[in-house]
Amino acid sequence: MRKGAGLVCARAVVVGKSPLYKRVMTDNTMAAGAAPLSSPAPLSPARAGGASVDSTTFAIILSLSFCHLLNDMMQSLVPALYPILKDNYALSFSQVGLITLAFQFTASMLQPVVGMYTDKRPKPYSLVAGMGFTLVGLLSLSQAQSYPVILGSAALIGMGSSVFHPEASRVARMAAGGRYGLAQSLFQIGGNMGQACGPLLAAFIVVPRGQTSLAWFSVAAMVAMIILFQIGHWYRARRTMTQPGGQARGAAGGKGKTAAAPHGLSKGRVAFAVTILIVLLFSKNVYQASLGSYYTFYLIDKFHLSIQSAQFFLFAFLVGIVIGTLLGGIVGDRVGRVPVIWFSILGALPFALLLPHANLFWTAVLAVGVAIIVASAFAAILVYAQELLPGRVGLVAGIFYGFSFGLGGLGAAGLGKLADMTSITTVYQVTPYLLCLGFLTALLPRLPGEAKRKAA
Numbered sequence: 001m002r003k004g005a006g007l008v009c010a011r012a013v014v015v016g017k018s019p020l021y022k023r024v025m026t027d028n029t030m031a032a033g034a035a036p037l038s039s040p041a042p043l044s045p046a047r048a049g050g051a052s053v054d055s056t057t058f059a060i061i062l063s064l065s066f067c068h069l070l071n072d073m074m075q076s077l078v079p080a081l082y083p084i085l086k087d088n089y090a091l092s093f094s095q096v097g098l099i100t101l102a103f104q105f106t107a108s109m110l111q112p113v114v115g116m117y118t119d120k121r122p123k124p125y126s127l128v129a130g131m132g133f134t135l136v137g138l139l140s141l142s143q144a145q146s147y148p149v150i151l152g153s154a155a156l157i158g159m160g161s162s163v164f165h166p167e168a169s170r171v172a173r174m175a176a177g178g179r180y181g182l183a184q185s186l187f188q189i190g191g192n193m194g195q196a197c198g199p200l201l202a203a204f205i206v207v208p209r210g211q212t213s214l215a216w217f218s219v220a221a222m223v224a225m226i227i228l229f230q231i232g233h234w235y236r237a238r239r240t241m242t243q244p245g246g247q248a249r250g251a252a253g254g255k256g257k258t259a260a261a262p263h264g265l266s267k268g269r270v271a272f273a274v275t276i277l278i279v280l281l282f283s284k285n286v287y288q289a290s291l292g293s294y295y296t297f298y299l300i301d302k303f304h305l306s307i308q309s310a311q312f313f314l315f316a317f318l319v320g321i322v323i324g325t326l327l328g329g330i331v332g333d334r335v336g337r338v339p340v341i342w343f344s345i346l347g348a349l350p351f352a353l354l355l356p357h358a359n360l361f362w363t364a365v366l367a368v369g370v371a372i373i374v375a376s377a378f379a380a381i382l383v384y385a386q387e388l389l390p391g392r393v394g395l396v397a398g399i400f401y402g403f404s405f406g407l408g409g410l411g412a413a414g415l416g417k418l419a420d421m422t423s424i425t426t427v428y429q430v431t432p433y434l435l436c437l438g439f440l441t442a443l444l445p446r447l448p449g450e451a452k453r454k455a456a
Contacts, residue, residue, distance in 0.1 A: 060175035061183050064168050065190030070224040072191040076198025079293050083307045097416025103154040110162035111402020115394030124235035127228040130163025135221035142214035169397035185329030192325050196318035203311035270388050276440050277381050283437040286411030290431040293412050298424050303360045320371030328376025337380040344377030345438025352432035
């Protein structure tokens with residue numbers, strides 16, 4: 001069905017050559033605040049197909065979200081496999097942390113580079129290549145017989161993520177029709193749902209059948225590659241429509257140039273604000289890594305659960321992340337990004353402090369609550385960064401999907417070392433204080449759009 005949707009999208013784009021579409025296509029046009037759905041530009045004769053315009057937009061966004069689900073589902077199998085790898089190869093917590101580091105390091109180092117490159121030279125079919133890296137890494141991990149091969153396989157899966165996220169984020173914004181917050185939320189929810197499905201699939205398939213059963217999930221990678229190939233056709237067709245006949249309104253000349261930033265902040269102020277956002281996302285990601293990578297170990301160690309039972313608790317935590325992402329996007333559109341960031345980072349602090357002292361039932365409740373609150377920040381932080389750096393969709397995606405998550409990987413490795421030196425319980429007593437970095441939100445500048453949303 002999704003393959004057919006992709007073909008319909010491509011045909012609809014080729015047919016619809018009204019001035020409306022020519023204004024909406026480039027990153028620069030979007031950065032200049034183009035709002036195609038509310039534009040007074042003449043719609044005839046395409047007006048009759050207005051419903052199909054919305055259908056085409058959402059078909060692409062939902063297809064990307066589905067591929068994001070498949071991509072992150074396959075990637076989430078890596079931490080879900082940790083207990084098996086630890087037992088089979090007698091790994092320490094430090095070595096488990098290094099697997100996370102290898103996985104996230106390749107993504108963090110490459111994503112900003114990929115984003116910067118594709119901001120200047122977008123590659124419609126790079127999405128297929130990125131999924132190919134994930135496919136190879138997954139097959140290699142299923143057959144790995146040594147720790148170095150495990151590290152290399154995890155790095156390949158991370159490399160696939162580094163290619164997928166910047167370009168997929170660009171295509172989602174391109175297909176948004178001016179509804180950038182909605183598009184980003186739908187795209188991100190696909191990834192969160194994939195992360196939530198991974199432990200559940202691991203509990204029913206990987207844990208009972210072992211490491212080699214990972215190869216079964218290569219089918220998901222091949223399905224995603226087929227869908228992304230069709231999206232590549234749509235992407236190329238839309239880019240081709242904008243190139244003849246000059247630049248869209250607000251675009252400046254060509255390669256590497258972007259429209260003037262509407263917020264009027266200096267480059268130094270923008271750089272400072274982006275640094276603050278990275279630090280905030282670092283605190284969020286390291287705390288989430290303490291749950292995502294070590295939550296099952298914590299439950300097994302403290303409450304003596306089986307590996308399979310612990311996976312269900314991890315699944316509930318990851319479902320909380322999905323809910324939080326959706327709620328954060330909805331609330332952020334209404335009250336502004338900064339209030340959501342305040343609530344997300346600091347609102348979770350009391351619950352995180354209580355979690356190490358709770359029984360099994362309340363541990364599960366608090367973990368889900370923390371997941372919902374902390375996850376609500378991601379969409380707000382990403383959209384806020386896109387407004388700070390208009391026309392740099394790939395770079396922003398690379399920084400906030402890649403670099404900041406790589407910092408989270410470094411934190412996960414450090415937490416593994418701390419667990420080896422002390423105990424896994426100590427990790428959960430220390431990490432909540434990272435959320436105190438949320439007070440840095442007070443240093444973020446208020447953007448023009450924030451005041452309008454608050455007034456509304």
